[in-house]
Amino acid sequence: MNEISHKDLLKKVRRIQITTKHAVNDVFAGQYHSTFKGRGMEFDEVREYVPGDDIRSIDWNVTARSGAPHIKKFVEEREMTVMLVVDISASNLFGSGSQLKRDLAAEVAAVLAFSAIRNNDRIGLILFSEEVEKYIPPKKGTRHVLRLVREMLSHKPQGKGTNAVPALDYLNHISTRKNVTFLISDFMFSDNYEKLLKISARRHDLISVIIGDKREIAWPKIGLINWHDAETDETVLVDTSSKKVRAKLASDQQALSTSIDELHRKAGIDTIRLFAGESYDKQFIKFFRQRAQRR
Numbered sequence: 001m002n003e004i005s006h007k008d009l010l011k012k013v014r015r016i017q018i019t020t021k022h023a024v025n026d027v028f029a030g031q032y033h034s035t036f037k038g039r040g041m042e043f044d045e046v047r048e049y050v051p052g053d054d055i056r057s058i059d060w061n062v063t064a065r066s067g068a069p070h071i072k073k074f075v076e077e078r079e080m081t082v083m084l085v086v087d088i089s090a091s092n093l094f095g096s097g098s099q100l101k102r103d104l105a106a107e108v109a110a111v112l113a114f115s116a117i118r119n120n121d122r123i124g125l126i127l128f129s130e131e132v133e134k135y136i137p138p139k140k141g142t143r144h145v146l147r148l149v150r151e152m153l154s155h156k157p158q159g160k161g162t163n164a165v166p167a168l169d170y171l172n173h174i175s176t177r178k179n180v181t182f183l184i185s186d187f188m189f190s191d192n193y194e195k196l197l198k199i200s201a202r203r204h205d206l207i208s209v210i211i212g213d214k215r216e217i218a219w220p221k222i223g224l225i226n227w228h229d230a231e232t233d234e235t236v237l238v239d240t241s242s243k244k245v246r247a248k249l250a251s252d253q254q255a256l257s258t259s260i261d262e263l264h265r266k267a268g269i270d271t272i273r274l275f276a277g278e279s280y281d282k283q284f285i286k287f288f289r290q291r292a293q294r295r
Helices: 006-036 060-066 101-118 142-154 164-174 194-203 243-267 281-294
Strands: 041-048 070-076 081-087 122-128 132-139 180-185 205-212 224-228 235-239 270-275
Touching (some): 006 101, 006 142, 006 281, 060 070, 081 101, 081 164, 101 122, 101 142, 101 180, 101 205, 101 270, 122 142, 122 164, 132 142, 132 164, 164 180, 194 205, 194 243, 235 243, 243 270, 270 281
Parallel strands (some): 081 122, 081 180, 180 205, 205 270
Antiparallel strands (some): 041 070, 122 132, 224 235
């Protein structure tokens, strides 16, 4: 990947800020709040029971010691921590249209980050390829979010491949309390992460945002092409004029997508599937509504 100039980076950051403003103000902020706010409750104090209190809140240990009924009082947690775990491996540099998968990942992460700070939540970032490449601790504020966006757009990956295991393991070590985590990746070449996915889902509210491109599942009929694998640096000659070849490519990609969906289903993780160059509002609204129905 060629290094982006400072001027071009600022333009990209500004474009994402403008693009996401509508989504945050009109779509995401309210939905985000109703989905995630109030999920966490923290212990405040024990006090004597008064008529009308919920008997399910009685602290039986304190009641037994004092000889009078006492209840546990909880208050809603005033803020959450939201972690963005974003795949910046070479496969995300693909884009058949106006947008790369990596740019879509950055834009979606920005929308989630701006929604989080509107909700007075803290937002942190982990960038990963084969290893964890960058960690920015959770903070609040617009300037902090813009820094996260700049990092997602400008960071030059040291590794080309994808491995979600180090990223999930790192997340679990730095996050001692439960947080909301969005794992944003194309999941195309990451293997053997099922165990860590299940562990992370038990510790955190983990949601996977699967980034794709429609050309990966529907190849055009354009004759012979040199297909370059950005993660392995291998180049193969593909005859896209062959109906059989196109069908095989589509079948392989569909099988991969199905296996990814099944892996997440077994781990009990919600997924949101998005495609570069396409609107993502409806997919997120559907996700938020499904979450609201389960509460």
